[in-house]
Amino acid sequence: MIDDSDIVRLKEIFVTRERCGERADLIDRRLSSGDTKFALIEQQLSTINWVSKTTLGAVIVAIIGAIMALILR
Numbered sequence: 001m002i003d004d005s006d007i008v009r010l011k012e013i014f015v016t017r018e019r020c021g022e023r024a025d026l027i028d029r030r031l032s033s034g035d036t037k038f039a040l041i042e043q044q045l046s047t048i049n050w051v052s053k054t055t056l057g058a059v060i061v062a063i064i065g066a067i068m069a070l071i072l073r
Contacts, residue, residue, distance in 0.1 A: 015023070
């Protein structure tokens, strides 16, 4: 038979359903928060990427214009 000391020992090792549910809810909230943050980071990286490409294009046009101006003189 299981006596009181066995029950106490089992309660030390295992978690109750309520505590397991609380942990699962906490993990779900953290994952949801992380998904939102990742979406925000992805949007910001997209914007940074667009600005970088636009800047690079403008620099290339300026370099080609300067080279053409030197050649045509």
